[in-house]
Amino acid sequence: MKILLLGGSSFLGRAYASDALARGHEVTTFNRGRTTADLPGVETVRGDRDHADDLARLVEGRSWDAVVDTSAQQPAQAAASAALLRGRADHYTFVSSVHAFADWPAGTVTEDSPLHPCPADTPPGQPPGNPLKAGCERAVLDGFGAERSLILNSGLLIGPHENGGRLPWWLERMARGGRVLAPGDRRRTMQVIDVRDFAAFGLDLLTAGTTGRYVTTAPPGLLTFGQWLETCREVAGAADTELVWVDDAALLAEGPDQVEPWSELPLWAPDVPELTGVWLADTGRARAAGLRCRPFAETARDTWEWLRNRVSAEDTDAEGRKGRKEAAVRQGIEPAKEQRLLAAFG
Secondary structure (H helix, E strand, O other), X not given: OEEEEEOOOOOHHHHHHHHHHHOOOEEEEEEOOOOXXXXXXXEEEEOOOOOHHHXXXXXXXXXXXXXXXOOOOOHHHHHHHHHHXXXXXXXXXXXXXXXXXXXXXXXXXXOOOOEOOOOOOOOOOXXXXXXXXXXXXXXXXXXXXXXXXXXXXXXXXXXXXXXXXXXXXXXXXXXXXXXXXXXXXOOOEEOEEEHHHHHHHHHHHHHOOOOEEEEEOOOOOOEXXXXXXXXXXXXXXXXXXXXXXXXXXXXXXXXXXXXXXXXXXXXXXXXXXXXXXXXXXXXXHHHHOOOOOOOHHHHHHHHXXXXXXXXXXXXXXXXXXXXXXXXXXXXXXXXXXXXXXXXXXX
16 A cells, blocks of 8 residues: 555654555655654655645645554644545544543543544644644544544553653663652553554554544553553663652642652552543453554563664764654653652652
């Protein structure tokens, strides 16, 4: 098949490109070229999807069997690409998120859960927010038609080339050794999916011409937070690392060292009502359609291997551009704050 990736150079788009090339498909990527280099073997078209002239240049003399959109963040972006490509491709995959559901993360969500009320014609340039993904979905369905559209509501993606800094932060923190603040209940289960498993499932559905909606993440109960941290410690070879568990209430107590859930200690989701359903998305439809998830230990090992071999800021890519260090950690607690908390509670 001939597949167009809107994005295609970093993390999820890269995983789609790698798997599609391995299956023998012809792949075109459309991106600005500002992050990582595109994979060898793809046709690269440089451009900004917010610029009409760039989109027009993309479709000039080209058509595809299918489109995969991993990069739309604004409904106006999705509307413009869907309108332009509906006569140039037969199938449109839009990678959305569980964030699009109005009930998440407080409640369990399924494919039939209500979406945030964000319209398809929302003006461009909106500040980032969960409802925008719902507007993007509506824009794709309006522009391409439900009979030719596939919506994948992604859960939390992890794996090599991760650009969110969550699994990389924990691996690198474990590698530094010493006493590590371990938040909350070690028995609380999580839902995370390897980016390669997500892309493989998406391509399986695409090549079959599947339409509709799929909540796409690991099934509930497959992994606990304790297993997550212990695996990170083992994979990073941190034999001298000690996990110091501190309960949710102590970390959430008001004061100068109150800890911000999710970001200061990545993926820590305390047991509070507003996060009851954060790891309880119903993935039954996706599993029935063939979704398979590899063990977390394999993902952690592969991510650690990538972290140790990623390009430095001084390297150049195949196009001669200065390299950009991938997955620069953007999350994580300040070391001094972690030490104060360990002294207080450990």
